[in-house]
Amino acid sequence: MNQEPFEEPKDEIIDMEHAVAEEILADVAYYRTLMVNVAFIGDPGTEDWVLVDCGIGHYAKRIIEAAEKRFGNIAPKAILLTHGHFDHVGSAKKLAQHYDARIYAHPFEVDYLTGKRSYPVGDSTVGGGLMSILSPFYPTNPVDLSKWIHPLPDDGTVPHLKHWRAIHTPGHTPGHVSFFRHKDRTLLSGDAFITVKQESSMAVFIQHQHVHGPPAYFTPNWIEAEKSVKKLAALNPRTALTGHGLPMEGEIFQEQLLELAMNFKELAIPKHQSKLH
Ligand SMILES: [Zn+2]
Numbered sequence: 001m002n003q004e005p006f007e008e009p010k011d012e013i014i015d016m017e018h019a020v021a022e023e024i025l026a027d028v029a030y031y032r033t034l035m036v037n038v039a040f041i042g043d044p045g046t047e048d049w050v051l052v053d054c055g056i057g058h059y060a061k062r063i064i065e066a067a068e069k070r071f072g073n074i075a076p077k078a079i080l081l082t083h084g085h086f087d088h089v090g091s092a093k094k095l096a097q098h099y100d101a102r103i104y105a106h107p108f109e110v111d112y113l114t115g116k117r118s119y120p121v122g123d124s125t126v127g128g129g130l131m132s133i134l135s136p137f138y139p140t141n142p143v144d145l146s147k148w149i150h151p152l153p154d155d156g157t158v159p160h161l162k163h164w165r166a167i168h169t170p171g172h173t174p175g176h177v178s179f180f181r182h183k184d185r186t187l188l189s190g191d192a193f194i195t196v197k198q199e200s201s202m203a204v205f206i207q208h209q210h211v212h213g214p215p216a217y218f219t220p221n222w223i224e225a226e227k228s229v230k231k232l233a234a235l236n237p238r239t240a241l242t243g244h245g246l247p248m249e250g251e252i253f254q255e256q257l258l259e260l261a262m263n264f265k266e267l268a269i270p271k272h273q274s275k276l277h
Pocket residue numbers: 083085172191215218
């Protein structure tokens with residue numbers, strides 16, 4: 001874990017031309033930072049857009065580039081975080097500085113984003129794909145975003161996104177939230193569930209789509225995690241973008257999410273941990 005901060009060799013590997021967001025809906029697009037998605041919400045060309053999550057470190061330039069192609073040289077109205085794990089806030093500081101934007105997170109997550117608390121160390125016995133791929137990006141210190149951070153409102157409303165609600169989905173982290181738009185049942189689930197089997201390097205690389213529980217290595221509270229997946233399944237989302245993996249929609253997605261919600265212990269909880277519950 002105590003690796004030197006990663007330099008930026010990726011600039012040589014990933015051409016800036018490829019920093020293009022993929023559109024899921026007319027006003028929802030995503031950009032993948034290595035293995036972690038960030039989302040852009042807002043119609044192309046609008047001055048009213050919002051960034052959801054900030055990806056791994058050293059991707060600020062590419063996220064800005066992808067955003068510019070969609071919105072021109074316009075800063076987002078806000079940056080929203082599903083949670084504060086390093087792979088979702090790695091570029092947050094640089095982006096907040098560049099855009100001079102407020103960052104919103106659930107009140108229970110704020111201490112982890114202001115350097116006051118650290119997340120528990122992951123359970124390395126359930127490691128694998130994602131964990132090892134991201135290991136060069138593990139930070140040595142907790143992130144401190146005090147200058148920009150604001151708690152999300154208690155009533156579930158989301159600043160600058162009139163039609164969206166923040167849904168508290170703890171388990172993966174205490175203040176994890178998912179963002180949901182009721183009118184077309186669009187869900188950004190962060191890591192409450194994901195669409196790639198993160199314990200498999202192969203699945204992470206070829207991005208084979210399948211609904212899976214939260215990344216096991218980083219999930220300390222499986223009881224809460226199960227409740228959160230059930231809560232999200234009950235919303236009957238039609239389209240989902242998750243923290244890791246490709247977006248999914250329609251019947252196959254809905255069936256798989258329901259299956260995960262109903263058989264969470266068997267499908268999501270690592271074997272040796274499920275005995276504890
Ligand atoms: Zn996470």
